[in-house]
Amino acid sequence: xxxxxxxxxERGLNALLKELGPSGMAQxxxxxxxxSGNYTEEREDLLKDITVDDIVNSIQQRKTTxx
Numbered sequence: 001x002x003x004x005x006x007x008x009x010e011r012g013l014n015a016l017l018k019e020l021g022p023s024g025m026a027q028x029x030x031x032x033x034x035x036s037g038n039y040t041e042e043r044e045d046l047l048k049d050i051t052v053d054d055i056v057n058s059i060q061q062r063k064t065t066x067x
Contacts, residue, residue, distance in 0.1 A: 016025040 013025070016028055020028060
């Protein structure tokens with residue numbers, strides 16, 4: 001299976017190169033970044049003080065604003 005993944009990656013990169021050219025291919029590839037950090041920990045820290053009631057109230061306020 002590993003060889004299949006290598007082949008698929010190679011074919012995909014060749015298709016990008018053919019369709020977009022070197023510059024377009026590079027721009028496309030830069031859109032995908034593995035990132036860093038721990039998303040789960042960061043999300044839990046960011047949302048630790050937010051309750052379901054806070055979310056409901058926020059939704060209701062937005063609905064009122066849009067009407």
